[in-house]
Amino acid sequence: MLAIAQFMVVLDVTIVNVALPAIQTDLGFSAEGLQWVVNGYTLAFGGLLLLGGRMSDILGRRRLFLIGLGLFTAASLAGGFATSDGLLIAARAVQGVGAALLSPAALALLTVTFPAGRERNIALGVWGALAGIGGTLGVVAGGVLVDSLGWEWIFFVNVPVAALAIAATPMFITESRRVQADSSFDVAGAVLGTLGLLAVVGGVIRTEAAGWGSAEVLSLFAAGIALLAGFVAVEARAKDPLVPLRLFRVRGLSVSAIALALNGGAFLGMFFLTALFLQQVHGDSALEAGAHFVPMGIAAIASAVVGAQLVTRFGTRSAYLGGTTVGAVGLLLLSQAGADSSYAGALLPGLIVFGLGLPLVGVANQIAAVAEVPHEDAGAASGVITAAFQVGGAIGLALISTAATTRTGDALAAGAAQADALAQGFERGMMIAAGLAIANLVVGLIRAPRIQPDAAMVAEASV
CATH class of the missing domain: 1.20.1250.20 (MFS general substrate transporter like domains)
Structure with a gap:
């Protein structure tokens, strides 16, 4: 169940790629905007992954797993029903947030659920195998769904699987959390880092239309550098930083x-x-x-x-x-x-x-x-x-x-x-x-x- 949820997270990195031409045609994406269908998910996932792991340790791993899976499922449904480029990009970003919450929680749950030794090794082997084949299977499954049902189904297919996992998790997985005196989140660091990366990536993407020396691009780069500098400053001063420098x-x-x-x-x-x-x-x-x-x-x-x-x-x-x-x-x-x-x-x-x-x-x-x-x-x-x-x-x-x-x-x-x-x-x-x-x-x-x-x-x- 935990491995299947992680499988969906990996799958969604690749499954969307073969649907991009159909998505571009139906929703009127520009060549520049089409990148955000992938990057909206990737940046939210990567930028908030460390915060998701910290939150699961403090608030409860099963709780964060279910919250993340719920967000991921709702965003998948919204992505399938998206009628504009902006709505799809927003849905992909929320999918990434859900993935950043559920993925570290799922791995932590797996390690505390199975005792060290043979049982845990088997569980980790299943986890790694499903994650490994997720990328390869994603492109084939995406092709089947796009050709037979339409690009929307690369998102809809997540919903029944995730719903089943949400229903079954309380029956099979017990709650766990890290016991510690200081239960704080470095939210400021996560927000500054993610926004800084968004600004830098946005600047790179806008160079094609506006030019490297344009005021728009230079402003995005300057904002990105300032936000990332703020991220480093916050991490250096935080009592329990997301990224110990x-x-x-x-x-x-x-x-x-x-x-x-x-x-x-x-x-x-x-x-x-x-x-x-x-x-x-x-x-x-x-x-x-x-x-x-x-x-x-x-x-x-x-x-x-x-x-x-x-x-x-x-x-x-x-x-x-x-x-x-x-x-x-x-x-x-x-x-x-x-x-x-x-x-x-x-x-x-x-x-x-x-x-x-x-x-x-x-x-x-x-x-x-x-x-x-x-x-x-x-x-x-x-x-x-x-x-x-x-x-x-x-x-x-x-x-x-x-x-x-x-x-x-x-x-x-x-x-x-x-x-x-x-x-x-x-x-x-x-x-x-x-x-x-x-x-x-x-x-x-x-x-x-x-x-x-x-x-x-x-x-x-x-x-």
Whole structure:
């Protein structure tokens, strides 16, 4: 039940991608606005994830799980009934808030419900497996729903599953909370951090229409920097901060946060643009587009399994550098696809290669992030790197999609056909994504620590 709820959270990161062309047509989204269908969810989820974990510890994990699941369900229903772009973006943001409340509460409930040892290991294995296949299944399920019932059903499908979980949770899950003298929330830090990130992402997205030097864009960037500076100031003074700044003095954690943010940016931007390219240029139906992502998902699952063994044998630094190199090669291969390219010849090799590289970076840096952190800070460290992946994904998507949209517009203005212009935008976007992967490689070469974990550490960090 807890794992199924987490499965829905992961599913909603990817299921929406294959529905984007249908959503854009029905609700009249601009190319700029379409990014917010993904980023509204991602930023709310990543920005409030740490606050959700703290609230569940203090107010009760089952209570926050049910509140989050209720919000997620209501927002899913509202998203399916949305009649305008603004309503859908608002629903996606509320979905993200719900996910930020339920996800950390669900994992905490799982660890306290099952005793340490075989039972907990099995439960964590089911949790990790369902979360791992959620992304791959999401694109296929999304394609089936869009082609057979309409894009609205990618949201409606959450409702009966979530309703069943809400009804069953009180019968099977007991309440738990952390006993502590100081029961305070760092709400100010969560609000400042999330609003700052929204301003920065909004500034990046508006550069295509207004220009990098426009007053609007500069104002958004200035507001974002000021809000994020306020976030750092609040965290430095807070008695019980969401993000203990001392953690960033740990080399492994600070490098891992950057690595996972860059990895998330390359992944989310690639996923967004490739889903559009397959349908708008290659001519796929939503189901065909979803099926065309499956080989990448299979490659990623296989790489995650093998990656744990590679990290144990060769260390986190080697796996990190290998994963970023493979990922960059995959993105460069994807950038060669043109309007007349075949899926098998131009897209499939790049998707498989990128899928092989993505989990290696994730596994290596999840381990490196917590390896040198005191045990009492391990939960906070895990929350930081999870949030970093989501936030990096939102910023990377904004950069990649904006660059692609600008290139497409320039090509259309120069007289290119629609398909050729979109292909040129896709090429530019993949090059930017590859640039993020190469930047990640440089970070790893310069700063990544050499950590040789044992099997127990790999198992604990891979959940």
